[in-house]
Amino acid sequence: MKTRQTVQQVPHTIDGKTRMVPIRVDAPAPPRDWDNLVLNGVTGIAALVLTASVVWSTASIGDLLSRAVVEPAAYGAAVVFDLAWIACMAIEWLARYDEDRAALPRRAGHVMLLLAMLAVGAHGKVAGYWEIGLIGAAVSALAKGLWTVVLRHQTPPLDARTRAWIQGELADAGASLALIPVRRQLQRAQAQVSAERAAIAGPDSGSADPDRPDESADDPDAEVIGIRPGAVTTKDAVRIAWDSGVRDDEAAARYVAKTTGKAPSPDTVARYMRLLRNGMAS
Template sequence: MRTRTRTVHVPGTHTVNGITAPVIRTQQITEPVPPRDWDAIALRAVTGLVVALTLFAVAWSTSSIARLLGGGPIGYLAALVFDAAWIITLGMAYLVRHRPDRRRTVDWVGWVLVAVTVATLAVEGWQTGGPDRAAAGAAVSLIAKALWWSLDRVTRAPLADLDRQWLAARLSQLATRRALVVMELQVAREEARVAALTGSAPPDPDRPRGSTQVDLDPPQVDPAPALESTPARPGPATTAQVSPPQVDPRSTRQVDPTPTPGRPDLHAVPDQVDPDNLDRARQVVADLRRDQVAPSTEQIRKRMGIGRDRARALWLAIQTEEADPARRTA
């Protein structure tokens, strides 16, 4: 068995006068020489010869078809399209090498392009030198393309039926995920476009899916401030007595029983809301205060997934109940 000596660099440490520092040590190792991979050598040689013959065939077919098209720079560029299109099909066939259904379509297109190129070369040879030149000129391009087809058949890795089905299922799952991402991006762009046209804010991402409520009006400020539900802290001189809850006097202002045109009757709001939604709104307000978040119309709207008008009515009803506890018990 043949061996060879190879130099390797090994990290280590070196100590001088009690001080250690990292160093790189150089070592010589002896290892056996692996045998030649004649399969890999033969594949590289065959691939190189096929590429060289293909370049000769492309040059021949381009010059021949350019003469048929009248010559000139434009004629050579047009003639180059014939072989360039076929080379593109080779790349596409490699991309779909593990998808038999798509590979079949690409192979069919490739053979159609080969037939068009061979027929064009035959016509050019017939006009310039007769049937002999027509057959020989067409054979040059056909041989190069047949070699590529043979090389692909030799190097293509076959897949068992179950493996092919598993691979198809995985590719389908990945394609579905990619399609979902693309559709989400399209929906986000359309929602932003609609919001820009209507002058409203984009839809709230916290809103539950399936909700058909669309907010077309701009955000508004709550007409009544939040009430303090925490009792006032007693003073030092009245530790034995607890003062009643301090209520914002603005929230208990008297309202004219005759509603003003264009202005809703705030005290009539609790009678107009759904009792079930009102119970849910009370729980939401309690959760917000437990999380130390100031309740508001926007917070109730986000938590319950309802429109701004309904959330405002529920919040006003809760504020009215807190300002007048007897109303809630009634």
């Protein structure tokens, strides 16, 4: 039986004190994983074939396009033909657990591969060697086919219920991500509404904002007194400054003083800014 050197932790006692110390011991070596070695070899072959396909297609299509444009632009456009279906194949791999999402990049990859093969074949025809054009086009098809086989082999099969469960989990995560920009839009809209109400109220307006609820006594800003009914408060001004990108307490205090017409308490401004930084302000 084959063995290999490995390190183990064993207890060792000196003067009645025991510590775990490392020692080297011979342990049975695990059998060679031939399946993994073969898969790695096939993946390497597929990568080599893909590289050769990109080089051949770029050279062929670039030579074809260089008849009408300068060579840097021709070869730059030529490499797009293969990179397009390769990118679709990568997206198909990322969506391997969701067959519905993987269908679109799979179909798009087939269409882009066909366009690349037609371009390579057209180069062979224009050059007077249509046989070479057909063989060159087959190189891209072989590369795409080989990678399709490799990726399908590594894609685990899932039953319908498992796929539905995964889709539900992804939907929940997507909903949480979608709410982030929505909340930002709502905050910006609310800030604009507050600023608009403050501008419309004017200095002589004496009516309170009917849409503004009364604040409870235990609210964090209960001690803040509005300059006039219906006008923007210190809290509103701090919120508007925050939504405008102000993150410094002193800059926010200057904005509040300019907006409300009265110098606010630095501690009050700092408290509101701290709540905004912690995401606790409403």
